[in-house]
Amino acid sequence: MGGLPPYDDFEAIYANLSEDEKNSELIEDLENIIFNYFEGMELPDEPTIYDHLILSLREKDVIATFNWDPFLFQAAARNSHIKKPPKLFFLHGSVAVGICNDCRLKINAGALCPKCHQPVERSNILYPVTQKNYTADPFISNEWDAFKHYLKQGYIFTIFGYGAPVSDVEAVDLLKTAWGSPDKKALEEIEIIDLLSSDELAERWSDFIHTHHYRTVDSFYSSMTPLHPRRTCEALWECLMMLKPSYGTEFPEYAEFEELYEFIKPRLYAEKA
Template structure:
């Protein structure tokens, strides 16, 4: 199947779930920095980047930790009602809330355009980048579902109408989208305690389940930290054992070595049905945008031997404007619209 045939080959089945961690946002800003030049922190440099060092300096040594998740856990376990928890929350919101994507195409723009309405992007990140990329590409064609597993500074919930949107703005009926709770990384989270977070997890667990028809899962920059044991447990529970997912393809985008990643995600991987890469642009999302499921079916469940040879359609990496990136995807979108008629 040549490239043109691949563009016009549109299947209804299958689905792709992409799970984002801090590494995805960091990778995005490495390529195109945040509009105001703000850095994206990892859990190891979170204190310095966000500006929490004065709080840490005032803590007793027994509560201090290099990793922010461990630090927060220590403070919370010592005193769940500590005023420091409120101060930390306020500073985090202040740091992330005014972040903006640059005008140039970012990895998040590529990612949103690479998927369709049958796919899901679930993020653990508090930053607004995914929502901003979704909003500025939504008009181009069908877009993936989104889930914010730890909340986000940009996402609000209207409980009266049961809808979510940009925090602080109004619904169609004039109600305000109230900011969602940010679930900070304490060792045991109860995701059912928060209405919004529960709904985000319910969607993600369904899409990860075998019943959903999902055939690809990509982990992008999420390290599955030990302090987030409950989240990892929920992902495992939803996906099932690797023995139950003997055909699905598991993909990891991360700068860590292959052997380390293989071991960390071993419970999700069936034999050789996985791949790792340290670059988004070498992933299935960039090699076959909007056709990741079709590519899977041709490689792993071919109807005939000839179908195994499918020419990839890699998205160019050098677009200077968002319009150029969107225009490149239009033939793919037009084929999808024709197939649905």
């Protein structure tokens, strides 16, 4: 392909095509194929890491994702009868999310608004153009605004599988602004779940880390969330500020739903009390 840009991945292909208006019909077809592909995805009947993540966090906690797939939304919905899920923000949109602009509600795509009983609109997903412009789409702009509000107040910032790609400088800058200057984060903690070495990760996220206030693990099940389900902030505070470290608990990674619910039931009772 002499003279043409290198097509390393889908993002590079899409970004290159989108720069030429002559490709508008091709882009539209491509976006429909992508949307339909992700829309057809479903979680298996047995518990998954998405269910474990949802059940390990409380309503006060926040999950923000760049993924388009419906898995996080599906996991939150099917476990909501046990307890309200954490707040979910879809920073690049999601095929699972519908919005009612009149009532300002975010619910399951294809459903009726519980307030006005009108069909909700399909939320947009943000495709990988070079300049993403997170403020152009009202839904995505609102998701970012809400997430930045919570990130600014956060005690633990866990980064799970997000590589801060060079192609998404805008997103990294927004995260950096919301989190704030590391020299003012003397109490907060960064946790990174990734397969790269600790040194590589510390270098990549150095603009977020206050001195030694970070930890890296290569598996979700070695991270603070499943080791201290629904009590992650409390466990970290006890460890760092009260000098009472805890090794946590053994999360039932391969349990069925009923066993999972039994596992977190004592914590749910304590929260209710």
